[in-house]
Each structure stands twice: as structure tokens, then as C-alpha cells.
Amino acid sequence: MKAKGSRPITDVGTLKALAHPLRMKLYRALCVADKATASHLADQVDEAVSLVSYHLRKLAEHGLIEQAAPQSADGRERWWQPSSEGVSIRDRDFRDAPEKAAAHLAATRLFHDQRTDLYRRYLDERPTWSAEWNAAAADSESLLRLTAPELRALQDELLALIRRYDQQGRSAEAAGDTEGREHVALHVYGFPFRV
Template sequence: MTENDGPKRERDRRVTDLGTLKALAHPLRMRLYRGLTVARVATASQLAEQVDEAVSLVSYHLRKLAEHGLIEEAEPRSGDGRERWWQPTSDGLSIRDEDFRDAPEKAAVHTAASRLFFDQRADMYRRFLDERVHWGDAWNTAAESSESTLRLTAAELGELTAEMLALFHRYEERGRAADAAGETEGRENVSVHTYAFPFRV
């Protein structure tokens, strides 16, 4: 039995309301959501250890995420019924500018959230750089950091983005299938960050 047994979860939940975006755009909540996405299921105590915060504080923020349908209670993984287990309600999230540009407040919250997500992703990469000596030759050779400058139309950029996401999803499904089959040897969590945007010089 795996965490995905039962009804199939939504592939990428599209966040379109301001309340849910505000709930997610909190530094600790985003770290908890990311940690829960990696673990698939976890307790407040397990997540509190990861983020080095009090269990009571983590429990509070998990309930806030649950109020907005971002996470839900999961089946207990142990006989100890005193602690709740949590899981994400979808396999991922999609947050699009087009859903928040129709009002100044929405646009401001979306921009603040985007900056928070970027800062946390940058921190993850800085941590990898600081620790890369411990990852060994194979992982350091496989890791990638590059920048490409392309001349595209908006439609072509949209097409490129869709193709990249489809490729990422294929590899994600491969990893999940391997985990479900117990083929975990040599597998690590891998974070892939992409930023594609227009600019003028």
C-alpha cells in the first residue's frame, strides 16, 4: 500500500482565491507545505523537527493550511492516536498571475508571494552550494545551473513552458512509481527551479 492508494488526487491544484494565497504566502507555512509534499505524510512533531520550531506552533500553521484545503488529515501511520497525520490534498500547486491581476490588492499579494517563493528556492540552492562537497562526484556532475537567453514571442514562451512542465511531470511519475515499487536505492529528493521571463536591456 502506498500514500496514493484510494481516489486519485488532483495533479496540480490551481490557487485562484486571495485567502488561500495569503495562507500559503507565509514563510513557515510554505516550508511546512514543502516538507509535507516531500514526505507525502507526516505529523506536526516530525515537521517541527525539520523546521526547528515548537510543535504547538507547527500544529497551528498546519491547521491554517487545512482550513484552506491545501492539506488534509491522513490515515494514521502508527498506533499512537494522540497525534494527527497530515498529507497534501493535491500533487502540486499552480499559482498564475492571470488569476490575481484584476485588482491592486490581489496583484500586491501575488507579487509578495512570488518573492517569498523565490527567496526560499534561492535559499535551497545556496544550501546545496554550501554542502556540495558532501554530495560526491555523481550528484555534482548531474546538478545543473545555467542561463539561456532566447528570442521568443509570448506564445512561444508559453509553448516552451508547457513542454518543460510535461517533461518534469514524466520524471516525477517515474520517481513515484519507483518509490511505490520499493526501488529507492540511489534516489534523493531533487528540486528543479525554472524562471522564464521577458526583459529588455
């Protein structure tokens, strides 16, 4: 059964398991689908089912995904689901050794590169989306003057707001309100910089 909340990743082995380019794509696709088979996911990532199955097993070995209850009468199908509502990876858990810091940096770069690719895909496909969706799609930059605790508080407030909207949307969808609903990616970065 899927655990509530995000699962903290604090060890390098699990971080490296997730930070494989194909595994991260599979994990993200599984989070969107909620439950899927290797065949469903292979179609989405354009890879062989055997390769996808291998990488799903690796994610499961690290507790990132788990087997889900069968969704069809075909007993040969193995269904998977994320083992939690997401993952959280904190810099503080990887600062105590250079190899841990390097693994964290490499993983973070991969995650950001994949997010950028997702946004670029939206930009390329923008003409296929309705005017309403294009008007709703957010792209903004704010340059603030904050302390580290203020940035942390801002992040906490944004995450609470995001969770509220996610719960609202999922509840409405569970009640049958699917009209006009699409998957939405929201990427929020807050970081210090010097000029």
C-alpha cells in the same frame, strides 16, 4: 484522498495563507514527505510543535492540506498530507485589483526567496555530495528570443517532461528501487527582459 494534479489558487485568502514563510516551508516539507505529523515537521523546520500544529490547521482551513490516514498505532498522532499534487498560482487570477496584484507579488517573491535559500544550502553542502550528484546537478542559463506563445509552449513541454520523470521516479520507488534516490528540486524560470 489526495487529488490528482495541481490545485489552482485563485483567491487572495488562500494565497496569503500559503504565502506565510513558515507555512510555505511546512507545505514544501509535507510535499516531500507525502505524509507527516506536526512533530516530524517541527523537527525539520526547528519550531515548536504547537506553532507547527497551528500553521498546519491554517493550511487545512484553506484546503491546501488534509488529514491523512494514521501511519502508526499511536492514536494521538494526527497525520497530514497535501490535498493535491501541488498548487498553481497564475498572474491572471490576481490582476483585477491592486491589492490582489500586491499579494501575488509578495507571495511570488517569498517563494523565490525560499527557492534561492534551498539552492544556496545545496551550494554550501556541495562538498558533502558525491561527484556523481555534483556532476548531475544542473545550473544553466539560456537567453532566448521567443514570443509569448512560444515561451508558453516551452513551459508546457518542460512541465510535461518534468511530470514524466517524476512519475517514473515515484513508480520505481514504489516498486522498491530506492538505491541512490534523493529528493531533487528543479526550479525553472522563464521571463521576458529588455536590455
